[in-house]
Amino acid sequence: MSETLVEVSHLSVRFEQDGQAIDAVRDISFNIPRGQTLALVGESGSGKSVTALSMLRLLPYPRASHPGGSIRYQGEDLLQADEPRLRQIRGDRIGVIFQEPMTSLNPLHTLEKQIGETLLLHKGLSGIQARRRILELLTLVGLPDPASRLGSYPHELSGGQRQRVMIAMALANEPELLIADEPTTALDVTIQEQILELLARLQQQLGMAILLITHDLNIVRRHAHRVCVMYQGEIVEQASTEALFAAPEHAYTRRLLDAEPSGTPAEPPAEPQDIISTNNLRIWFPVKKGLLQRVTEHIKAVDGVSLQLSRGQTLGVVGESGSGKTTLGLAILRLIRSEGDILLEGKSIQGLAQKQIKPLRRQLQVVFQDPYGSLSPRMPISDIINEGLEVHGIGENAAAREQLIIDVLQEVGLDPASRHRYPHEFSGGQRQRVAIARALVLKPRLIILDEPTSALDRTVQKQIVELLRELQRRHRLSYIFISHDLAVVRALSHQLLVMKQGKVVEQGPAARIFEQPEQEYTRQLLKAAFR
Amino acid sequence: MMRLNPINRRRLDNFRANKRGYWSLWLFGVLFFASLFAELIANDRPLLVQYQGELYWPVVQDYSETRFGGEFETLADFKDPYIQDLIHNQGQGWILWPAVRYSFDTINYDLSVPAPSPPSTDNWLGTDDQGRDVLARVIYGFRVSVLFALVLTLASSVVGVVAGAVQGYYGGKVDLLFQRFIEIWSGLPVLFLLIILSSLVQPNFWWLLGIMLLFSWMNLVDVVRAEFLRGRNLEYVRAARALGLGNRLIMFRHILPNAMVATLTFMPFIFNGSLVTLTALDFLGFGLPPGSASLGELVAQGKSNLHAPWLGITAFFALAIMLTLLIFIGEAVRDAFDSRKLKL
Incomplete structure (x- = not known):
C-alpha cells in the first residue's frame, strides 16, 4: 500500500x-x-x-x-x-x-x-x-x-x-x-x-x-x-x-x-440590567410577480425572533449560512427595515427616524466579519477611528481625540505609533483589532459582532476571543455574537440562540444548550462541530 | 506637498511608468500653457516699443499715432512702414515683435499672391482665404478648443457625478425616475437643437458651453451610479452608517473615492469628445461666432480650398496631434487606475 x-x-x-x-x-x-x-x-x-x-x-x-x-x-x-x-x-x-x-x-x-x-x-x-x-x-x-x-x-x-x-x-x-x-x-x-x-x-x-x-x-x-x-x-x-x-x-x-478557543465566558455582573430586547422581530422581503408587481409571497429572512440581553452578557447567535443571523444583527442596528419592537435600555428604537437614531448609535456598535472589507482602504487607521468621534462630538479638540485614539489602540493591543498607517499594512488579526477599536472608542453599551473571527486563522481567533472577553469584563459590555463557529461561541456566550431558516430553533442559557440540547437540529450542529 | 495615501502614490507611479502617456502629458501641458499666452506669441502689436527713450507696451495698452509723432488721433498701426519709420528714425527707438506678427484676425493686405497664399517667411503656414495668418489662428484656436473642452469636461463631470451619486446611493424610486428621465433626455437631438438655437441667438463661447452641458453630463452618470450602487453595500460603508455618519458624509468620504476612479478614467476621453464636438460644430458653421479663431473653421476652409493644401494639412495635423496626445494621456490614466495593477 x-x-x-x-x-x-x-x-x-x-x-x-x-x-x-x-x-x-x-x-x-x-x-x-x-x-x-x-x-x-x-x-x-x-x-x-x-x-x-x-x-x-x-x-x-x-x-x-x-x-x-x-x-x-x-x-x-x-x-x-x-x-x-x-x-x-x-x-x-x-x-x-x-x-x-x-x-x-x-x-x-x-x-x-x-x-x-x-x-x-x-x-x-x-x-x-x-x-x-x-x-x-x-x-x-x-x-x-x-x-x-x-x-x-x-x-x-x-x-x-x-x-x-x-x-x-x-x-x-x-x-x-x-x-x-x-x-x-x-x-x-x-x-x-x-x-x-x-x-x-x-x-x-x-x-x-x-x-x-x-x-x-x-x-x-x-x-x-x-x-x-x-x-x-x-x-x-x-x-x-x-x-x-x-x-x-x-x-x-x-x-x-492549542489554538482551539477555550475558556469560559466572563462572569456577568450580579444585578441583571436589560440592555436590548426584541419582540417578535420580523424581516420579510416581498417577492413581487406579474405585471402589476403584486406581492405574492415573502422571503422570511427573520421570522418572529424575540430575544433579551442583559448588561455585561453575551448572546451567541448560531446557525448555518442563510439562517438570518446577519440580517437579525443589521435589523437591531436599524440598518435594514424590520417589524416588531426593538428596545434599547427599555426605550423603543423601532419607530425612530434616522436622525433620532444617530445619537443612539454611540451605544450600539458593530464589528463586521471581513476585516479587509470593513476598513476603508483610503484612510489611515487614526482617521478611521476618529470618524466616529467626530460625528458624535466626543473630545473637545483634535488633541483630545488623538489621545482617545492612542488609548483605545493600546487597549486593543496595537502599537499607537502605527496609527498613521493604512489598513493594508496590517495583518487580518490586527485589522480586526482596529475594527474593534473603532467601535470601542465610542464607549458603547452593546457591540454586535458579526462573525468577527471567521476570516481569521485559528491562532489569531483565540487572541481576538481573549481580547473580547477582557474588554467585556472591563467595560461591562454586552455582545451579540453572531457566528457559525460553535467553538468560538461557546468560549464567549452566556446566552445562546440557534437559528434555522429565519426561525429560532432553540434559545436559552448557553451552558445548558451545549450540555443538553433539546432540539434535533441543535444536536446535529453540536455533533458536527465537536467530536 | 500634499500627503498622498499609498494607493494614490502607486497610481502616480503607474502613470509615470507609462512613458508615452507621461511625456504626452508634459508636451500637452507645455503647449497649453504656452497657448494661454497666445497674445505674446502671435500678435499684430509689438510687445515692447522704445520711442525717444521711453518704453511703451502696445500689447497691454492702446496708443494713438500722435504719441509717436504721427498725425492722426487713431490707433497706431505698427505694421505701417510710416509708423515704423517714425519710431526708428525720429524716436531713435526700436520695436520688439512677438514671434508671429499676426493675431488670429489680422488680415495681411500686402500678400504677393491672392489669398489663400502659400507658406512664406512672413506667414509660416500660409494664410487662409481671407488673408489671415494660419499659424496665429491655430495657436488661438487651440487655446479656445482646449479651454472649452476643459470647462465642459469639468462641469459635466461635476453634474454627472452628483446625479449618478444620488441615483446610486438612494436607489429605489429616485433611481427609477431619474433613469427614465435620462433615457428621454438623451433621446433629444443635440445637433438640431443647436441649429435651431443658432437661428435665435448668436451662439458664443458660453452659450455653446451651456447647451452642450445640458447633454454631456449624462456620460458619467451610468458608471458613477453603478459604483455607488455597489459602494453602498461595501462593509466599510455599512460600518460608517453604524457609526452614525450622515448620508452626505458617507457619499463624499467613503463612496466617492471609489467612483472617482471611474470618473478620472473617463475624463480624458470625455475631454477628447468635447473637443471634437466643438470642432464639428465650427466646421458646420454652428459653432463660435464668425471670425473667431477655431480649428473647425480651418477644416472647413481646407475643404473649400482644396487648391491650398496647407490649410487642410495644418488643420489635420493640429487636430491629430492634439487628439493623439490626449488619447495617450487617457490611456496612461486608465492604466494608472487599473485595479489589477494595484495589488496592495
Missing part, C-alpha cells in the same frame, strides 16, 4: 513582483503514498495552496518560478514536463477540488456539460456513453436524483451539491491523486462532514491518494493518514496523524493545536 505516488523534494517557489522576489515556499520535501491521505496544514499565507498548484504547474508563470527542487509523479519530474504532457496529466491523473464551489463551476454550463468536458478531453467519450458515465459519477458522489439534474445550472444547486459536482468532475477520469484545496471551508458544518465522509469512502473504493489542504485540525485528525505542518513556506513538522496529535514536536504545531 505504501508505494510512493508523488515525491516532492526540495521544492521552492518564488514570486517576483516589481523586482522583488518573495519566496512563498522554501525547500520542502514530502511523499504522497498511493491510496492514502496526506494533509498539508498551516495558516493562510503559509504556502499550502502554492505547493499544491505547483504540482499541476498552475501558478502564474513566469511571475512564479521554481528556483529548485523536483516533483516526481511516478518517477516523472512534473517541473520539467512540457505543456502537452501536463495537460494530459491535469484532470486525468491528478484531479483538483477548489475551495469555492460558487465560483469554480462555470455558471453558464449545465452539469452534463461541465463534467462531459473533461470526459471528452481525456477519454474521448461523448453522447450516450458520456451521459452514462456522468450519471454513474453523480450517483457515486451522492447527488440526489442525478438523472433530472443533468440539465441544471450551478446556481440551481446548494453549496454542498456544487461541491459534490466538483468532486464528480475531479473523479471523472479516476485520477490517482486528488488534490483537495480546502474542500469544505466554504460549507456549513453539517455539510462539511458529509463531504469529507464522501471523500473517505471514494478513496477506499477507488484507491486514490488525496492531498488534503486545510487549516482545520479537526478535519486532519479524522481524515488524514499523514500530516505536514507548514509555516511561512516551510514544512516544520511531518509525522503520522496519531503521532502528531499525540506528541507534537515543533513549537508552532503545539501552538496550532
Whole structure:
C-alpha cells in the first residue's frame, strides 16, 4: 500500500513582483503514498495552496518560478514536463477540488456539460456513453436524483451539491491523486462532514491518494493518514496523524493545536440590567410577480425572533449560512427595515427616524466579519477611528481625540505609533483589532459582532476571543455574537440562540444548550462541530 | 506637498511608468500653457516699443499715432512702414515683435499672391482665404478648443457625478425616475437643437458651453451610479452608517473615492469628445461666432480650398496631434487606475 505516488523534494517557489522576489515556499520535501491521505496544514499565507498548484504547474508563470527542487509523479519530474504532457496529466491523473464551489463551476454550463468536458478531453467519450458515465459519477458522489439534474445550472444547486459536482468532475477520469484545496471551508458544518465522509469512502473504493489542504485540525485528525505542518513556506513538522496529535514536536504545531478557543465566558455582573430586547422581530422581503408587481409571497429572512440581553452578557447567535443571523444583527442596528419592537435600555428604537437614531448609535456598535472589507482602504487607521468621534462630538479638540485614539489602540493591543498607517499594512488579526477599536472608542453599551473571527486563522481567533472577553469584563459590555463557529461561541456566550431558516430553533442559557440540547437540529450542529 | 495615501502614490507611479502617456502629458501641458499666452506669441502689436527713450507696451495698452509723432488721433498701426519709420528714425527707438506678427484676425493686405497664399517667411503656414495668418489662428484656436473642452469636461463631470451619486446611493424610486428621465433626455437631438438655437441667438463661447452641458453630463452618470450602487453595500460603508455618519458624509468620504476612479478614467476621453464636438460644430458653421479663431473653421476652409493644401494639412495635423496626445494621456490614466495593477 505504501508505494510512493508523488515525491516532492526540495521544492521552492518564488514570486517576483516589481523586482522583488518573495519566496512563498522554501525547500520542502514530502511523499504522497498511493491510496492514502496526506494533509498539508498551516495558516493562510503559509504556502499550502502554492505547493499544491505547483504540482499541476498552475501558478502564474513566469511571475512564479521554481528556483529548485523536483516533483516526481511516478518517477516523472512534473517541473520539467512540457505543456502537452501536463495537460494530459491535469484532470486525468491528478484531479483538483477548489475551495469555492460558487465560483469554480462555470455558471453558464449545465452539469452534463461541465463534467462531459473533461470526459471528452481525456477519454474521448461523448453522447450516450458520456451521459452514462456522468450519471454513474453523480450517483457515486451522492447527488440526489442525478438523472433530472443533468440539465441544471450551478446556481440551481446548494453549496454542498456544487461541491459534490466538483468532486464528480475531479473523479471523472479516476485520477490517482486528488488534490483537495480546502474542500469544505466554504460549507456549513453539517455539510462539511458529509463531504469529507464522501471523500473517505471514494478513496477506499477507488484507491486514490488525496492531498488534503486545510487549516482545520479537526478535519486532519479524522481524515488524514499523514500530516505536514507548514509555516511561512516551510514544512516544520511531518509525522503520522496519531503521532502528531499525540506528541507534537515543533513549537508552532503545539501552538496550532492549542489554538482551539477555550475558556469560559466572563462572569456577568450580579444585578441583571436589560440592555436590548426584541419582540417578535420580523424581516420579510416581498417577492413581487406579474405585471402589476403584486406581492405574492415573502422571503422570511427573520421570522418572529424575540430575544433579551442583559448588561455585561453575551448572546451567541448560531446557525448555518442563510439562517438570518446577519440580517437579525443589521435589523437591531436599524440598518435594514424590520417589524416588531426593538428596545434599547427599555426605550423603543423601532419607530425612530434616522436622525433620532444617530445619537443612539454611540451605544450600539458593530464589528463586521471581513476585516479587509470593513476598513476603508483610503484612510489611515487614526482617521478611521476618529470618524466616529467626530460625528458624535466626543473630545473637545483634535488633541483630545488623538489621545482617545492612542488609548483605545493600546487597549486593543496595537502599537499607537502605527496609527498613521493604512489598513493594508496590517495583518487580518490586527485589522480586526482596529475594527474593534473603532467601535470601542465610542464607549458603547452593546457591540454586535458579526462573525468577527471567521476570516481569521485559528491562532489569531483565540487572541481576538481573549481580547473580547477582557474588554467585556472591563467595560461591562454586552455582545451579540453572531457566528457559525460553535467553538468560538461557546468560549464567549452566556446566552445562546440557534437559528434555522429565519426561525429560532432553540434559545436559552448557553451552558445548558451545549450540555443538553433539546432540539434535533441543535444536536446535529453540536455533533458536527465537536467530536 | 500634499500627503498622498499609498494607493494614490502607486497610481502616480503607474502613470509615470507609462512613458508615452507621461511625456504626452508634459508636451500637452507645455503647449497649453504656452497657448494661454497666445497674445505674446502671435500678435499684430509689438510687445515692447522704445520711442525717444521711453518704453511703451502696445500689447497691454492702446496708443494713438500722435504719441509717436504721427498725425492722426487713431490707433497706431505698427505694421505701417510710416509708423515704423517714425519710431526708428525720429524716436531713435526700436520695436520688439512677438514671434508671429499676426493675431488670429489680422488680415495681411500686402500678400504677393491672392489669398489663400502659400507658406512664406512672413506667414509660416500660409494664410487662409481671407488673408489671415494660419499659424496665429491655430495657436488661438487651440487655446479656445482646449479651454472649452476643459470647462465642459469639468462641469459635466461635476453634474454627472452628483446625479449618478444620488441615483446610486438612494436607489429605489429616485433611481427609477431619474433613469427614465435620462433615457428621454438623451433621446433629444443635440445637433438640431443647436441649429435651431443658432437661428435665435448668436451662439458664443458660453452659450455653446451651456447647451452642450445640458447633454454631456449624462456620460458619467451610468458608471458613477453603478459604483455607488455597489459602494453602498461595501462593509466599510455599512460600518460608517453604524457609526452614525450622515448620508452626505458617507457619499463624499467613503463612496466617492471609489467612483472617482471611474470618473478620472473617463475624463480624458470625455475631454477628447468635447473637443471634437466643438470642432464639428465650427466646421458646420454652428459653432463660435464668425471670425473667431477655431480649428473647425480651418477644416472647413481646407475643404473649400482644396487648391491650398496647407490649410487642410495644418488643420489635420493640429487636430491629430492634439487628439493623439490626449488619447495617450487617457490611456496612461486608465492604466494608472487599473485595479489589477494595484495589488496592495
